Amino acid sequence: MTKAEKSPRGESGRSPSAARVRRARGGLFRPSQQTIVFALFLVLFLIFSLSLHGFLTPDNMLTLLQNVAVLGILGLGMAVVVIGRGIDLSLIAALAVPPGLVLQMVQNGHTLSLALIAAFALGLALGLVNGWLIAYAEVPSLFATLASGLFLAGLGQAALFKLDVVQWSPGMNALTILGQGRVAGVPVPIVMFGFAAIVLALFLRQTRLGSFVYAIGDNPNAARIAGLPARPVVVLQYVMASLVGVFAGIVLAASVNSMPTRIYNSTLIYDVILVVVLGGIGLSGGRGGIVNVIIGTLLIGTMLNAMTIMDLSYSAQNLIKGLVLLIAIMTDSFLNPRNEETAQQGDI
Amino acid sequence: MSESLIRLRYRLWPDHLVGEILSKRWTETAIPAIVLIIVAVALSRAIPGFLSAAGLADTARQACEIGFCVLGMSLVIIVGGIDLSIGSMFALTDFCALYCLDVLNWPVWGVIPVTLVAGALLGAVNGVLVGYFRLRAFITTLITLIVYRAAYDLLIFGHSNQIAAAFPDIPSWNFLGGGGIFGIPSIVLVYAAIALFGHVFLTRLRPGWHIVAIGGSRRSAFNSGIPVRRTIALCYIASGFLTALGALFFAARLGTVGGDIGVGLEVTVLTAAILGGISLGGGKGSVAKAMIGTLIVLLITNGLTTLSAPGGVNRMVLAAILLIAAMIDIRWVKNRTRIISKVYVSPTYHAMPPIPSTAAGNGTPLALNDRLRDVSEIAVGRIEAPEDIILDGEDNLYAGSRHGDIIRFFPPDYERMEVYAHIGGQPLGMAFDRAGTLYACIGGMGLYRITRNHQVEKATDETNRSLRSVNDDSRLRLADDLDIADDGRVFFSEATVRYEMDEWPVDGLEARGNGRIICYDPRNGTTRTVLRGLKFPNGVSIAKDRQSILFAETWGCTVKRYWFAGPKAGRVEIVLENLPGYPDNINPASDGNYWLALVGMRCPALDLAWRMPGFRRRMAKRLPIDEWLFPNINTGCVIKFDEQGRILESLWDLGGVNHPMITSMREHRGYLYLGGIMNNRIGRYRLPNADPDFVQYDRRWRTAA
The missing domain is CATH 2.120.10.30 (TolB, C-terminal domain)
Structure with missing residues (x-):
């Protein structure tokens, strides 16, 4: 994209018209969901900093971020798909199975590079199958990725892994730095999260394909009629998501020194969706960006960290987390109510 | 000679029926029904005794427990939403029934309504949030899934031992769990009654039409004065109620409150609904579709368990069948109207004598004039x-x-x-x-x-319907x-x-x-x-x-x-x-x-x-x-x-x-x-x-x- 093409978009892009709409609705300040969640994060952060001993320390801050780094990376992959009006439930399978395959292959005596190639090929295949099913066979994304994730998890269980938890082996040591290293005092998982965030932000905002993703998410039919390669771009979204999932899995494996493949059975996928949607990326597509994922991740991370410090049980943590989230989306719906006239069909 | 053959062929073979049968709404369910038959036949050949009376009765009990949840999910999907909290509601209402019975020692006639009301209340939370506050269904029920599950985990932490220790031997309770009339399990009778009512409700009654109308086009439904918010809220309440009904029978049958009850149930239920042909996004669906979807999913999972396939293979087969069936079904539903428009016009043989002349000046009364x-x-x-x-x-x-x-x-x-x-x-x-x-x-x-x-x-x-016509004439x-x-x-x-x-x-x-x-x-x-x-x-x-x-x-x-x-x-x-x-x-x-x-x-x-x-x-x-x-x-x-x-x-x-x-x-x-x-x-x-x-x-x- 040349400079000449870019400049008009910069001048008359989304935000001025959004501001105009806001002004037209009565001139009142109406915070978006993104703002509300960010405000909620700040309030919680402030409360915890003042009331919780040991919360606002540099060490705890790094722990907080490290704990949610993997969740954040997964959220980034999911964000690309959700912006393109889809959803990828097979992300956890991509997180668990191909990285597990790396560990297993290295354990069996293959070289690390071969194992990595195999893992990314598997991730690529998953993305391609997902994309083909959704773009060409027109299976709803919710259903297609549910089934493909189930298939991949089954494949891992039946054919790839000997045990549910695949152990780290010495041949993997080259990758240890991804999980346990530090760059300038910052744990590498956080750096990886930042790295992935920058790459995807550049993709979404600065490349032509990235704007195609927004266009397709906003109105798939209009995008097709306008001549965009809608189907290949949808395939690309799912390929990117599953590759990001594989990447997150490798970071996870490196930081816990094993790959617990039963993670597929957990409710992690729901946390990922929460991060994305809570941050303000609407499930109806075409809205939001990487900033929203970061905000969502920060909120979830803060809450989890504080509750861990308060020594709450896992169930109690979930309960509180759920209630806070509910309050967040209810506030959003009061401030930005859905309009029956413009609500989109199938907008669940 | 050949023309009389043509005449005979068109007199005897009713070409027009093909298009008329295809244009019936129920042919949308054809693909799921065929899949069900194939699965049933394949499994009964692979597993001896799979379709025996005892095996069927047990399958039927499970099928109906899940079937109630699928009915609830279907209703919510038809109205244009989704209910992911079904699995957690199932666990909570299961706990509610057993807690009332075993810990509080309530009589069965008290347990049943309390459980059902509990389910309806849990659904009402979703209903109020999605219907009246107009939150997004997916994210809202996702959160209630997490909240309800957490509540369940906290509750069983305190009471699971008490419940596990109790062995209630109450005839009416046992009747719910294992009894039946004339060999038909009690749950099947209840399910049949509810399904029949559901069918009549969705196809013949005004509120049912409102539900389909809202799912088909929320905006049009709103503009034509249908109480959109109330109807949506009631659908979620019904979903909670039906889930509680399934959980009640489940509680009576097994009497346990294990930690994994209802985990992933929403996925099974969603799969069943979609496989039956209830389309996400709303407006399309029927009770028959929900039932067929339930049976397919249950037969496959049960069959694979009976075949003692390893867990991984089990999952792979299930996923593959789901994907293939969904793909075929989507193609079918998408192209059905095109096929109908191709085969609906069915010409027949019609011979006429030569046309009488109307030439000007031919001397007949028909001659052209001005x-x-x-x-x-x-x-x-x-x-x-x-x-x-x-x-x-x-x-x-x-x-x-x-x-x-x-x-x-x-x-x-x-x-x-x-x-x-x-x-x-x-x-x-x-x-x-x-x-x-x-x-x-x-x-x-x-x-x-x-x-x-x-x-x-x-x-x-309207006039009297003729007996042999396919189209409603x-x-x-x-x-x-x-x-x-x-x-x-x-x-x-x-x-x-x-x-x-x-x-x-x-x-x-x-x-x-x-x-x-x-x-x-x-x-x-x-x-x-x-x-x-x-x-x-x-x-x-x-x-x-x-x-x-x-x-x-x-x-x-x-x-x-x-x-x-x-x-x-x-x-x-x-x-x-x-x-x-x-x-x-x-x-x-x-x-x-x-x-x-x-x-x-x-x-x-x-x-x-x-x-x-x-x-x-x-x-x-x-x-x-x-x-x-x-x-x-x-x-x-x-x-x-x-x-x-x-x-x-x-x-x-x-x-x-x-x-x-x-x-x-x-x-x-x-x-x-x-x-x-x-x-x-x-x-x-x-x-x-x-x-x-x-x-x-x-x-x-x-x-x-």
Whole structure:
């Protein structure tokens, strides 16, 4: 994209018209969901900093971020798909199975590079199958990725892994730095999260394909009629998501020194969706960006960290987390109510 | 020889049924049903005793427990939402039932309502949030899933030992869990009752239609005044209630509160619903689909467990079957209407004798002439599509219009006009009864009457359903023309039962007897079909003996006579056959004969095509509709005939300048008034030697018995 093409978009892009709409609705300040969640994060952060001993320390801050780094990376992959009006439930399978395959292959005596190639090929295949099913066979994304994730998890269980938890082996040591290293005092998982965030932000905002993703998410039919390669771009979204999932899995494996493949059975996928949607990326597509994922991740991370410090049980943590989230989306719906006239069909 | 074979083949083989069966809504479920049968057969062959009575009873109990949840999920999906919290609600209500029974030692009749109300309340949380607060269903129920699950985990932490230690031996409780009537498990009976009610509810009752309407188009439903928010909230409540019902039976059967109860249930339930053909996004779905989906998922998972496949293989097979079935189903639903439109038109064999000559100067009454060249025109450009016209004793002229009105023109020059009545559908044939009430056949609506003070009333819009028809032929699709017998009975024609008003020429391509003559009796309000299998019956007129009607069959090119009373009652005789054109309305002339409009003239090409049904079917399949061979309806004429079947004279407009297209004519005080369904005018032709005082319905009712 040349400079000449870019400049008009910069001048008359989304935000001025959004501001105009806001002004037209009565001139009142109406915070978006993104703002509300960010405000909620700040309030919680402030409360915890003042009331919780040991919360606002540099060490705890790094722990907080490290704990949610993997969740954040997964959220980034999911964000690309959700912006393109889809959803990828097979992300956890991509997180668990191909990285597990790396560990297993290295354990069996293959070289690390071969194992990595195999893992990314598997991730690529998953993305391609997902994309083909959704773009060409027109299976709803919710259903297609549910089934493909189930298939991949089954494949891992039946054919790839000997045990549910695949152990780290010495041949993997080259990758240890991804999980346990530090760059300038910052744990590498956080750096990886930042790295992935920058790459995807550049993709979404600065490349032509990235704007195609927004266009397709906003109105798939209009995008097709306008001549965009809608189907290949949808395939690309799912390929990117599953590759990001594989990447997150490798970071996870490196930081816990094993790959617990039963993670597929957990409710992690729901946390990922929460991060994305809570941050303000609407499930109806075409809205939001990487900033929203970061905000969502920060909120979830803060809450989890504080509750861990308060020594709450896992169930109690979930309960509180759920209630806070509910309050967040209810506030959003009061401030930005859905309009029956413009609500989109199938907008669940 | 080969032609008689063709005739035989088209007489014996009912081609038209294929399209009619496919256009039934229930064929949408065909693919899931076939998958179910394949799965059942494959598993019963692979596993001995899979379909035995004992095995089935156990499967049935599980199926119904999940089935209740699938019904709830389906309802929510149909209304345009999704309920991911079903698994957690299942666990919570299971706990609720067992806690009340085992820890609080409540009687069973107290446990059941409390559990169901608990389920409804849990659903009501979703309902209020999604319905009234209009939160997004997916994210909201995702959060309630997490909250409910956390609550369940906290609750069983304190009570699971107490519940595990209790062994309630209560007959009624055991009946729920393992009992039955005549070998049918109790849960199956309850499920059958609920499913039956659900089917009636969704397909026959107003609230059910509201649900489908909201799912189909939330905006339209809102604009048409349906209580969108309340209905959506109630759907989520129903989902919670049904889940609680499933959990209740589950609790009675197993009596456990393990940590993994209901984990992932929402995925199973969602899979079942989608596999059954309930489309995400709403507006489509039925109880039958939910049941089929449940059975498929359950048979596959149970079968694989019985085959003791490793967990991983189990998952892979399930996923693969789900994907393949979903892909085929989506293709099927997407292309179904295209397939229907290809096979619905089913031409049949129809042979006609050679066309009689209408050449100018051939010495027959049919010879072309120019007598209609100098008709005067009424209301040029001010009326659209006056299929029929009628005049009353005060010389007012009534004509139907395409906009759904009956327009009245005032004498003497018929320049002044008013909307006599607005009906909403296009008026076709009209007639006055003894009291001066105007009866009109309304295309697509039925038989209506307009009283003298402009009151529009529906006379009838349905007749008796014939036993062997696949299409529901009780509704009147294309009521065409009518006349009224002395006793007040209205005989009217319905041109076709297979096509709507706007596609009536396609019926001519089929040339099958799709039409019928129907009798409406205003004395007791009954409607009965008296003749069926007619080739586009059109004009109807009471004959002079007042015991029979003359009716025209447009594609049959005949005029027939049907006796409804008297010694020949029930008989049909041919009056005119092998007409040179397609006959339309019939009305009496002042000299005791009849006027007949020919809406279009036959041509050899279509006559030949009528003898070649295969050719016409290929044409309908392969060509776009505007390139099909259709009957000519651009040029026609008016003929006069008598009851013996003699054609006496004909009136033509050779150049087609003033009045080329004629569907009806009415003689009135020495003039012939002409109407045409494609015209923007009414023609008025001065008849030489006609009775200057003839007013059709005045004379008709003056001389009536």
